[in-house]
Amino acid sequence: MKPEPFRIKVVEEIDLPNKAERERLIKKAGYNVFQLKIDEIYIDLLTDSGTSAMSDRQWAAMITTKQAYAGSNSYYQLEKAVKDLFGFKYFVLVHQGRAGEHLLFSSLVKPGEIVPNNSHFDTTQANVRLVGGLPKDFAAKDAYNPSKTAPFKGNMDLEKLEEFVGKNRDKIALIMTTITNNAVGGQPVAMENIRQTSQIARKYKRLFFIDACRVAENAYFIKTREKGYKNKNIKAIIREIFSYADGCTFSGKKDALTNIGGLVGMNSKRVFEKIRSMQVITEGFPTYGGMACRDLASMARGLQESTRESYLEYRHEQINYLWEKLSKAGVPIVNPVGGHAVFIDGKKFFSHLPQEQYPSQTLAVELYIESGVRGVELGTSCFGEIDEKTGKLILPKLDLLRLAIPRRTYTANHLAYVAESVIKVYKRRRKVRGLKRVYAPLLLGHFLARFELEN
Numbered sequence: 001m002k003p004e005p006f007r008i009k010v011v012e013e014i015d016l017p018n019k020a021e022r023e024r025l026i027k028k029a030g031y032n033v034f035q036l037k038i039d040e041i042y043i044d045l046l047t048d049s050g051t052s053a054m055s056d057r058q059w060a061a062m063i064t065t066k067q068a069y070a071g072s073n074s075y076y077q078l079e080k081a082v083k084d085l086f087g088f089k090y091f092v093l094v095h096q097g098r099a100g101e102h103l104l105f106s107s108l109v110k111p112g113e114i115v116p117n118n119s120h121f122d123t124t125q126a127n128v129r130l131v132g133g134l135p136k137d138f139a140a141k142d143a144y145n146p147s148k149t150a151p152f153k154g155n156m157d158l159e160k161l162e163e164f165v166g167k168n169r170d171k172i173a174l175i176m177t178t179i180t181n182n183a184v185g186g187q188p189v190a191m192e193n194i195r196q197t198s199q200i201a202r203k204y205k206r207l208f209f210i211d212a213c214r215v216a217e218n219a220y221f222i223k224t225r226e227k228g229y230k231n232k233n234i235k236a237i238i239r240e241i242f243s244y245a246d247g248c249t250f251s252g253k254k255d256a257l258t259n260i261g262g263l264v265g266m267n268s269k270r271v272f273e274k275i276r277s278m279q280v281i282t283e284g285f286p287t288y289g290g291m292a293c294r295d296l297a298s299m300a301r302g303l304q305e306s307t308r309e310s311y312l313e314y315r316h317e318q319i320n321y322l323w324e325k326l327s328k329a330g331v332p333i334v335n336p337v338g339g340h341a342v343f344i345d346g347k348k349f350f351s352h353l354p355q356e357q358y359p360s361q362t363l364a365v366e367l368y369i370e371s372g373v374r375g376v377e378l379g380t381s382c383f384g385e386i387d388e389k390t391g392k393l394i395l396p397k398l399d400l401l402r403l404a405i406p407r408r409t410y411t412a413n414h415l416a417y418v419a420e421s422v423i424k425v426y427k428r429r430r431k432v433r434g435l436k437r438v439y440a441p442l443l444l445g446h447f448l449a450r451f452e453l454e455n
């Protein structure tokens with residue numbers, strides 16, 4: 001593995017609370033790692049969202065930009081970076097991805113209308129529902145088989161999509177595809193799959209939007225795994241991806257290497273004007289869109305850095321390093337390695353626990369107690385819905401623990417410690433008890449849920 005393509009100029013100290021302390025803290029948090037405080041955590045793999053380390057040039061840009069309600073210079077820097085990379089005719093800034101989702105769906109989705117997607121992310125699903133729409137997933141079959149290796153497991157199931165769209169055309173508000181496909185393990189989507197999804201949307205005259213949070217990482221997979229792209233540069237691949245779409249939602253907190261921010265891109269003037277008028281009411285004036293101008297400056301620079309090939313290669317190798325260590329130790333993980341995280345199959349890890357006892361949530365708790373490392377459950381607590389008629393929990397197909405790797409933040413040594421800690425829990429897995437959920441709000445319940453130990 002090549003060493004990190006950067007030197008460290010500023011450091012942040014971290015402390016590991018002792019084991020008795022960790023046991024006390026996680027109990028107090030209702031066995032929900034979202035309720036832990038950052039100073040109670042040694043290595044934080046909760047998310048790769050908004051946790052990137054920024055470069056000296058990003059910080060410099062943040063200091064030198066002028067703060068202005070209207071017409072900030074950082075807006076024009078960002079406009080240039082966005083036009084250069086995304087290629088859509090219009091864009092609207094928002095404070096983070098989900099605000100963009102909300103503006104998009106309130107403009108395009110009427111109550112009862114359907115949004116097909118390869119897999120909705122949790123905030124996307126919640127935002128479709130919030131305006132009365134119905135999110136529907138069409139992930140390729142392989143996506144639900146964690147151990148199977150295939151190069152583009154994030155793909156849309158094109159046959160099912162076309163059949164569904166053909167039958168329900170008038171009820172479909174827009175079609176989306178999420179790259180990389182976060183909900184099924186950060187797996188990439190092939191260019192060919194994006195192109196064909198776009199063709200289906202055009203055939204049935206529906207708009208096609210890309211949830212592009214990790215477009216640079218997805219582009220790197222296209223370059224390294226899809227035929228015909230080896231000699232194309234990342235920017236050209238990204239532009240090709242967007243050329244098939246009518247627009248996108250984008251969270252600056254992921255691939256743009258910044259701590260906050262987002263945008264909605266689109267080609268339709270009508271959609272643009274609708275969204276922009278709402279933006280002014282809920283996010284702010286168009287040249288700052290819910291952000292401080294310094295955030296726009298860091299995003300403008302971050303967008304450029306995120307497409308550097310040496311950076312993307314390092315990023316991929318780092319995640320692969322953790323994935324390989326766990327894979328070699330026989331820990332059940334999602335194959336092959338994905339974009340921004342390593343995902344552990346909680347159901348297989350704790351094969352003695354029924355899914356109703358939240359195996360991946362249990363693993364998040366055990367890993368914290370073992371090592372002070374925080375991962376996050378993407379499974380029964382996050383995606384399980386309550387049946388309105390019976391009040392029973394509908395179990396999602398996958399129950400995963402995600403170890404998301406913040407960009408440029410941790411070294412290989414940190415990740416070696418993470419791997420060792422997971423392996424220690426794996427060795428004592430049969431002695432571990434599951435959890436029962438004692439509280440959860442209706443939408444995005446996993447953030448605030450509370451659990452108790454099963455007897």
Ligand SMILES: *Cc1c(COP(=O)(O)O)cnc(C)c1O
Pocket residue numbers: 049096097098099121123124178182211213251252253261262
């Ligand atoms: C993070 C994320 C979002 C939402 O973005 P925020 O900036 O967190 O609001 C939407 N879709 C996907 C796939 C994401 O990973």
